[in-house]
Amino acid sequence: MIDVQSLTYDYPGLRALDGVVFRIERASITALVGPNGAGKSTLLRCISALDEPHEGRVLIDGRDVHDDPRASHRLLGYLPDTFGLYGGLTVMQCLRHRAGTHGIRGPAQAEAARRAASLMEIEDKLAAQAEELSRGQRQRVAIAEAIIHDPRVLLLDEPASGLDPEARAGLSAVLRNLAAGGVTILVSSHILAELEDYSTHLLALEGGRVAAHRPIHAAAAGEDVTVQIALAVADDRLPAVLQTAGADLIDASSQAARLRLAADPAIHAALLRRLLDAGMPVSHFAVEQADLQRLYLEVLRDTRGARP
């Protein structure tokens, strides 16, 4: 869906992107992470055809966005990190204007505005002036503007900054719904816990280069997963039973254990059966969820360690 090929972008005296290559599949949500100055915002502007790279190409559905940027914009929705709204207009007018600039005409404009407002849960604010809204509400209006023309690719730069926890949860739900509807989403954020909620992939940039691009969940990446086990009552046999089952123990005590296992559910079921057959009171058996923070720090450590 998004195919970035050898993208290089220079500011005078500064290489912001250095031969960036990756491919993002349709309907995925990719978390774009990296330290300040890693090139995240520049990358988003290049993908959205707002900035032209020195070298390389960005293909969306096989079409180079820089060959005809205006045509590409019909496929793209973009929320920059610093966005603005027309404060003197009502939310409805803001949304109708944005719909109009995307070629939506007549009654369809108001319909599109209501649909976007409904997705962002701001229907009750349609008559309010944009300048009267809170930071979080303004953020929702801006996202609604970005998605009003049903883009196939959505690029969001720090979409959750300024949102309260409830609004962030709402944003997660919206993004998951959009992805389920076939929209490919690339989200840049420093709030990793929030990205973890809805992202399917991690794209880490470091010094203008791709440090890692992989599915967030180990199973999807074809890797072993970490399984957590806890017993209701301590049993000294637990480590031994797990070892005889061939598990790769990370740590184990008489009451709890963490181990690496293949991502195959049948293997998990077999291990659980073995523990129960051994008479162990298993109270918790679960695959450890991805920890984006840990994953990100590991990537940074590996990248910096590998650098001469």
Place this chain on the structure above:
Amino acid sequence: MNPEFRRNLWLQLSWPKLVLTPVLIGTIFAVIGSTLGIPLVQAVAGYGFWAATILWGTRRAADSIAEEAAGGTWHSQRMSSLGAWAMTWGKLFGATAFPWYVALICLAVQEGTWSLGGTGVCGPALFGRVAPTLDTAACLAAYGRMWAAPVWMIAIALSAQAVALAVVLAALRRQPLALRLPVTLAQGVAILLLASLNQIYLPASGTGAVVSQGLDGIRSLVLRPMRWYGASVDPLLFSHAAIALLLGVTLFAAYRLMRVVLQYRSWPWGIVAGTAALSILVAGFPPVFSKPDEAWRFAPDALLLLTWAAVYAGLFTDRIDFARLPRLAEAAMDGAFARMLRQSPSWLAAYVFALGVGIGVAVLAPGGQEIHLPGAPSMLRDLRFEPLVPAIAAQLLYVLRDIAIVLWLHLLLGPRRADLAALVSLAVLYLLLPFVADAAGLGELVLRLRTAFGPGIAIGIAALQAALACGLFLLRWRALPARPGAVEAGPSRM
């Protein structure tokens, strides 16, 4: 409706404003009329029109872009699918809607007061009042010629606003983070434009003449033809045609710049066509002491000068985008000249055009010209021009030198300080150094060299300077670090 126009109307106009404004303006004019007389109403209404359209309207036109850049909404506009022309006229007419509303009320008052006995051109004569100093028939004829005055006033005001929009668009492309000064600059340029046009239009239309000289003024100005390319042209017709041309050119310029900032790929024919059109217009006015039928002799000079001027205009208005230069070189090496031209910055396209014009002029008029100007002072009566080829080649090399200096300064100082440094450098090169060189006796040395090596020495001197400047630029270009250590890094908001 154009969504950009509608958005501006939503922001600019409201029912209370629409209702209260004419009431307020009407009250003011009623007070002036009843206490100071109708003529003053007419004068104030005229000034009101120009104040609303030029002082206020140009500011609004320029702010239509600057406010978006400052407010963070410009990215969204660039990401929209709205066409460049729709964006241009949506902003031009939308952002200035309220000033135009006020201006049109003033214009209606000014026109309406003709029938109320305003002194104007022929008011008294037209409506049967005693006007011993005015000839009714002549006045009717003059008024008939002026009926379209409001149309041309509107055209002039619209041109000024288009200029303001174009200046800010150029500034946005050039230096997106600092737009307050360009807004004021845009307004200044527009006001200058109005002042210049009034100098042409008002005397030609007879208005100025009537005010200052009465009927004889009308006769002398309306009846005296202008000469353009040696032909006799009605001055009013000419001024109308010039204003129409200006309106077309300024709207076109704003549209083309909007295309650029909205990332449309364009062939660089706009700057070529604009330069050529302006050359044709200007070349029709040869030096005052020349014979009318010799006007065509000056056309190549006008074209050459304007093409060179176009290079500098592009160099100081277009974005200096070093990212694009390798792409252009790559396209040239691939033989993809169409791609190269469509991605060329305007100064490069103008320079290529200037090269073409220079070669054309050199081929068509290679030898020295002799021009006899009987009306000129004795020392200018028989002019013998130098052969054109060395002069043209040398001047093109000097333009190349200046391009290299500006680019070098951009690399050295960054965009914010480079422009001023470039202007100072060029001023030193063109205004100060010639005097210093002359005082140091270098002028005599050049004359000796010229005697020894012929006029081609001028090319050698220019080539040496161009090579030095290009060398400086290339050295700096190659010395750019590829890793952090930014000279002037920052996100584009263009």
